[in-house]
Amino acid sequence: MSLNRRLFLHSAAAAAALPGLRPLEALAANAPYELVAGVFKQRVRESGPETGVWGFNLQSPGPLLRFQQGEEATLQVRNRLPQATTVHWHGIRVPNEMDGVPNVTQVAIAPDTDFTYKFRLPDTGTYWYHPHQSSFEQVPRGLYGALIVEEARPVPVDREVIWVLSDFKLGPDNQPVEDFGKITDFGSGGRIGNVIAINGKAAGAQQKLELRPNERVRLRLINASSARLLLLDFAGHQPWVISYDGQGVPPRPLKAPLLLGGGQRTDLILDGSAGRGEFAVTDLRDKGTRLATIAYGGSPVRARVLGAPRAIAANRHPTLNLGKATRHYLAFEGGVLGMPAIGKVDGRTQDVKSIMEHHGLSWTMNYTAQHEHALMHEPLFQFRKGEHVIIKMVNRTEFEHPMHLHGHFFQVVAINNRPVKERFWRDTVVMAPRQDIDIALVADNVGEWMFHCHILDHAAGGMMGTVLVE
Template identity: 40%
Template sequence: MILNRRHLLQTAAAALLMPRVASAGFAPLNARVTKHPIAPASYPETAVWTYGGSVPGVELRVRQGDRIQRTLMNQLPQATSVHWHGIRIENAMDGVPGLTQDAVETGASFDYSFVVPDAGTYWYHAHNQSMEQVARGLYGPLIVEETAAPDVDQDLVLMLDDWRLDPETAQITDDFDNGHDLSHAGRLGNIITVNGSLDPRVQARRNDRLRLRLINASNARIFDLNLDGLSGWIVALDGMPLETPIPLSGAFPIAPAQRIDLVVDVVAGGDTASLVSVERDGAFGIVRFDVDEPLAPAPRQGVSALPPNPLPVIEDVSSAPLHRMSLQGGAMRWLDSARIGDTELSGQELAQLGRFWALNGYAERPTDPFLDARTGGLHRIEFVNETVFPHAMHLHGHHFRLIQPDGSLGPWRDTVLVDRGQTRQIALVADNPGDWLLHCHMLGHAASGMMSWFRVT
């Protein structure tokens, strides 16, 4: 039996339930191997790597300004670490082996303790051998609640992922050194889940208002999403509230590592509404809402912006220094040469090492920082995509503002999608001291060269 989209559409998974921790207390975060039903019921369960024994990992839900304290207990066959993605965190807690901490070996532990300054939708995931460990399931949601939450009937976390499973055994394929994946679009799966389930179903009432917290936990898939039987607004991107919510009309993308918060009303005329994934060969529902009769006689009108987070002020960026980062390599634009450390290697030598990509001529994290900034300095970074593939560029420890083509300032983000041949600029206030990673969050691209860093002193 071969896994295909029909199984996705026909399989009715369990209701959309996720384990929760009610508040941040000092407790273990166990990284361990377990089994989970990824494929349809006729298949065996899939061996996965998890935090707390579930896919996704245990949901951490806290209030803005709370302190999270967790002890990572590594029960995996590999060394690992935890990166708290999107949190403007103190540097020692960022979870990057070789830059902010040592990898946590099998049987060892590491204490993470940090304050969450910003409300919003975030997540945590492995940051050692990330391409493999995240693909095996090592991630979970981190939700920081506002002091004044929006008026909604349900607050739902939806973690999107794709899995590459063997079509006979339903086990995760062990081909993480696949040169085609590394040099092309990345590791794409053959089955899509939301919160670890195929075709999950949610109970809702007509005219209900829902908050949907979308998190793209996939290795490389850019989801183009649409709504069927739902209407509403984008209210936050990468955790940060929009000053003015954006009405939804048509499909919208979410790249690996990005988050989008929606406030939507259930307006379905029938008994089903859906979150839809739009692909080249058609569209299909990835979450279904079973719609009952309304509790309220009519939908609510309009939506208010979420309370702003305490971000630095960025207004005029015209005099800020500009730093160019060239995204290079990959299939059809093969590297002629690039550096690893102080050594210049030919494209053939790089390919033999599994390095197909480079950032500014370096095919791994260089010795010197891409940007050496004083605390509080305003900088512009220009990402120039010289490749024929898109890249999701992520900065650790900071959020930044997009600079629109007309020079105006766009929304705050921590991960920017740079399409093939595209140039995108961001404005960054370097206000968080430490050594911070800057990399492509298509994790195969990062593993095969697209890794850099910047320093704030």
């Protein structure tokens, strides 16, 4: 796999400025950014052999993409993988033909071929990019990266840190366990890795975020795991939450551990308020596993800890009118702990035994199971452009589902039929087992858009559909 030498040297030099993530630079003036998807070796665990991973531009996570709001991105994706791929720009309101969904918005990029994505960046915030072809395999192999759209007036901080959180399932030889696509993973909690990673390196005490007393850091968190949900605890600190899924919120102290579902992002302001010592950042969903250490050193940045941070300027969203919204219903069934008696696959109604045995599917949305992009059936919903919509999602399963809608942001307006007072714009929401969630949106982006679970094994196992806006 060839890679422009100037680009590689620039990326390597920039690594010191932002540990673990290297920014991407255009090859020449007015030239597209080049993302080369390929196979290579990378050190994931501290000891033992390097790991065979998939990634962009010889790194996992791929290069950090940074843009200004309103800027036009031109990205040439060169596929040097052994299978077809695409790139989806998670959370970005792109034109439908640039959304990176095989057999819906484009033909998958075959091995040794290229595809150019071109779109404007309408919203500031923290986003990420990943394949939407065989994503249950390609994402956990390491194929993803961070994408940042900067605000005109960023929140004042001393510096910024980005953590792309993911996991790898590795054997004793540090190589990936080749068990992708198991029906038992499709129908349960998904394929969970045994090595949690931050920016492609194994998490643990060796992962250190060094703070000076009273220093202020903007910490951008991205959950790029294919199935793992994280519950993050920042011992000895109380960060400020300033955005969810790239969308600014009124700053608020994080008073409980932070739940970060697959595909979700949260921006925190972390102040060096503890002053001395070392403090663990742990995942309470993984038995309190230490992901990183906040370690203090050096002289204070300022005399005292700063107060509440400034709010991020809001992106432009349509004003929701719930009174005139059309109402829709979306039931989720299936999984190994309780499956529907009947469902529809490829337009034919079948019993669950046939669905499992002949199609390898485990889930239904409104009694329909969907192959991963192999043959898209009728959309779950059809909306008029500009239509105000409420979708009641009813989770009849015993599993969580981080549901992601492409091309739009929505607000959670009710949980278990109780209205939500504070409503934030999001593109991914975690449904708890047996929970009802009402989301509201304005269907203002024309096209056919994916609506699926971001436990990527669940999506491949049937929990995938589309929403058509005309």
